[in-house]
Amino acid sequence: MTVFLLRRLLQAVGVVLAMTLLVFLGVFAVGDPVEILISPEADQLERERAIRELGLDLPLWRQYLVFLGNALQGDLGRSFVFNEPALQLIYQRMPATLELALGATLLALLIGLPLGLYAGLRPNAFGSRAIMAGSILGFSLPTFWVGLMLIMVFAVQLGWLPSTGRGETVTILGMRWSFLTWDGLLHMAMPMFSLSLSRIGLVIRLTRSGVRENMVMDYVKFARAKGLSPNRIVFVHVFRNILIPVVTVMGLELGGTIAFSVVTESVFAWPGMGKLIIDSINVLDRPVIVAYLMLIVLMFIVINLLVDLSYSVLDPRVRLESRE
Amino acid sequence: MTSTLEVRDLQTHFFTRAGVVKAVDGVSFSLQRGKVLGLVGESGSGKSVSGFSIMGLVDEPGRIVGGSIRFQGRELVGLPEPEMRALRGNRIAMIFQDPMMTLNPVLRIDVQMIETVLAHDKVTYAEARARARDALGMVGIPSPDERLKSYPHQFSGGMRQRVAIAIALLHRPDLIVADEPTTALDVTIQGQILAQVQKLATELGTALIWITHDLSVVAGLADDIAVMYAGRVVESGSVDAVLDAPLHPYTHGLIGSVPSRNRRGAPLQQIPGMTPSVINLPPGCAFRARCPRADGACLETPGMAELLPGRSARCFHPHLESVPA
Numbered sequence: 200m201t202v203f204l205l206r207r208l209l210q211a212v213g214v215v216l217a218m219t220l221l222v223f224l225g226v227f228a229v230g231d232p233v234e235i236l237i238s239p240e241a242d243q244l245e246r247e248r249a250i251r252e253l254g255l256d257l258p259l260w261r262q263y264l265v266f267l268g269n270a271l272q273g274d275l276g277r278s279f280v281f282n283e284p285a286l287q288l289i290y291q292r293m294p295a296t297l298e299l300a301l302g303a304t305l306l307a308l309l310i311g312l313p314l315g316l317y318a319g320l321r322p323n324a325f326g327s328r329a330i331m332a333g334s335i336l337g338f339s340l341p342t343f344w345v346g347l348m349l350i351m352v353f354a355v356q357l358g359w360l361p362s363t364g365r366g367e368t369v370t371i372l373g374m375r376w377s378f379l380t381w382d383g384l385l386h387m388a389m390p391m392f393s394l395s396l397s398r399i400g401l402v403i404r405l406t407r408s409g410v411r412e413n414m415v416m417d418y419v420k421f422a423r424a425k426g427l428s429p430n431r432i433v434f435v436h437v438f439r440n441i442l443i444p445v446v447t448v449m450g451l452e453l454g455g456t457i458a459f460s461v462v463t464e465s466v467f468a469w470p471g472m473g474k475l476i477i478d479s480i481n482v483l484d485r486p487v488i489v490a491y492l493m494l495i496v497l498m499f500i501v502i503n504l505l506v507d508l509s510y511s512v513l514d515p516r517v518r519l520e521s522r523e
Numbered sequence: 524m525t526s527t528l529e530v531r532d533l534q535t536h537f538f539t540r541a542g543v544v545k546a547v548d549g550v551s552f553s554l555q556r557g558k559v560l561g562l563v564g565e566s567g568s569g570k571s572v573s574g575f576s577i578m579g580l581v582d583e584p585g586r587i588v589g590g591s592i593r594f595q596g597r598e599l600v601g602l603p604e605p606e607m608r609a610l611r612g613n614r615i616a617m618i619f620q621d622p623m624m625t626l627n628p629v630l631r632i633d634v635q636m637i638e639t640v641l642a643h644d645k646v647t648y649a650e651a652r653a654r655a656r657d658a659l660g661m662v663g664i665p666s667p668d669e670r671l672k673s674y675p676h677q678f679s680g681g682m683r684q685r686v687a688i689a690i691a692l693l694h695r696p697d698l699i700v701a702d703e704p705t706t707a708l709d710v711t712i713q714g715q716i717l718a719q720v721q722k723l724a725t726e727l728g729t730a731l732i733w734i735t736h737d738l739s740v741v742a743g744l745a746d747d748i749a750v751m752y753a754g755r756v757v758e759s760g761s762v763d764a765v766l767d768a769p770l771h772p773y774t775h776g777l778i779g780s781v782p783s784r785n786r787r788g789a790p791l792q793q794i795p796g797m798t799p800s801v802i803n804l805p806p807g808c809a810f811r812a813r814c815p816r817a818d819g820a821c822l823e824t825p826g827m828a829e830l831l832p833g834r835s836a837r838c839f840h841p842h843l844e845s846v847p848a
Contacts, residue, residue: 280812415582416626423618424578425639425690435638439629514629515674 211500232483276486285490294374298470300456302391307398315406337400344395346466363468390467409441450506454499528554533590542802546572548754559731561741564751574700579607608683613643616691620703622683626675633671658689680710753809760834761781768843816840
């Protein structure tokens with residue numbers, strides 16, 4: 200177990216190093232932040248002073264080494280634009296993205312699992328065909344379009360739900376959360392649903408195919424031969440087995456949901472990390488980009504680790520036992 | 524006295540796109556309390572489907588279309604599912620072929636055993652657990668208390684089959700349908716399990732249907748034998764009589780194919796051809812294409828006839844000459 204965690208940690212360090220190197224090269228290739236950041240009216244002296252202050256006068260490899268040195272001390276640099284520590288900028292916006300992504304994932308499971316179960320148990324019923332057709336729509340409709348349609352119907356025409364912002368928030372542990380107030384929940388409703396739509400489709404299809412595969416297995420027939428009730432067979436015997444792939448895929452998707460909630464955040468003007476990174480890329484605000492991506496990479500690694508650990512809880516065959 | 528099981532002219536058909544598969548098409552046998560019936564046949568002869576029909580576990584698109592299954596005088600064909608479920612695992616239990624697949628991989632053994640007890644008897648959890656432990660002990664699993672907490676993957680194949688047998692025995696059923704339960708096991712384990720099952724069935728007075736393709740297993744275990752071919756019973760009788768002097772040419776060929784009965788160095792005997800597909804089987808004797816004795820008469824379907832006292836066969840040209848007088 201300890202060895203397993205240590206190895207994961209080492210891998211994480213390697214991935215982060217490779218990623219920072221790529222971002223440095225990438226931003227360098229895209230353009231010169233100086234051109235965007237410094238006003239065209241500035242004279243030569245002001246220009247040079249600004250460049251020196253930002254550390255952009257050094258050759259790229261020196262800039263990278265300086266960055267690494269600071270990063271080791273927990274300093275990921277200051278934003279070129281806001282002149283604030285990059286990490287702080289991201290932390291301010293992280294709760295918004297986190298609650299959106301977690302909410303969307305939860306919603307996908309709450310809606311997708313029952314629908315998928317139904318569709319798997321009654322594959323020929325009209326309801327099941329409707330669910331399966333709906334699930335195709337779910338993950339093929341583009342997120343931005345769904346978002347716009349939601350706004351059109353529920354905000355513009357019906358006027359039931361607010362279309363932008365986070366609404367009222369509550370501060371816990373120095374972070375602002377929307378999901379704890381009614382107003383905040385109303386604001387979350389549309390972005391959360393539009394972000395979860397494709398995941399709902401995914402969960403439905405995973406659950407359905409899991410049910411279909413498992414129901415014909417010998418262990419189900421044996422459970423029936425034992426005289427168990429259909430409910431016990433479905434909700435205890437089969438359900439435990441389907442959860443394994445669903446948890447794996449949704450866990451991995453969670454990383455993606457956090458990292459790529461950019462579109463939804465833009466459509467609903469949700470002040471999360473996604474909007475920050477898009478803005479930062481536009482002005483080549485390298486410290487923010489690097490810090491954001493480092494955080495996302497770490498998040499992916501942590502989520503994968505949690506998925507692996509939860510896997511060992513769900514499936515006794517992969518339990519990470521030290522004995523035996 | 525009513526028999527434990529009385530199957531009459533059972534027909535289980537599968538309605539597929541390619542046509543009607545008459546997997547079981549006229550199977551009859553009866554079984555007394557505490558007796559063992561060996562149901563023998565090649566793959567696809569309908570022996571497993573017969574077993575599942577008795578359990579009421581025929582899957583779509585299959586369905587019992589005719590005949591009767593009487594269990595202790597009670598008709599099982601057409602019995603409503605809740606009543607059938609109350610019998611299953613309780614009065615009639617089943618053991619499956621592949622012990623690696625029959626236990627749920629993600630549930631502990633105790634969960635899978637206790638739920639079986641609780642499905643039929645209103646007892647406390649502790650009592651159910653005690654019964655599960657005793658059943659494990661009964662089938663020869665050492666330190667059953669500890670093993671209850673294990674998962675299936677922590678057992679070997681033979682041990683898993685013992686667990687499955689223990690589950691089948693939990694309610695001391697009157698009938699156990701065993702569908703090739705030793706086929707997937709090593710010969711030594713097979714022997715142990717056979718001896719164990721025989722002993723338990725005698726002790727508890729349980730009747731057994733032992734489905735197998737292995738004649739040597741049947742020879743040592745069964746009282747009676749029913750040989751199946753293409754969905755029908757072609758010969759039945761007591762094990763000793765049938766194995767000593769088979770009447771039906773198919774049984775004759777089957778026994779002749781057992782390697783140990785062949786002379787050393789001589790080419791092994793076999794039945795030419797292969798089992799016919801049971802989709803749209805033409806009328807007449809299904810075995811005639813492979814039968815050395817077939818003639819024009821065999822274009823008619825032979826009926827099951829009692830040719831000798833207690834022995835029936837479905838053939839116009841039975842091997843009556845080899846029966847010792």
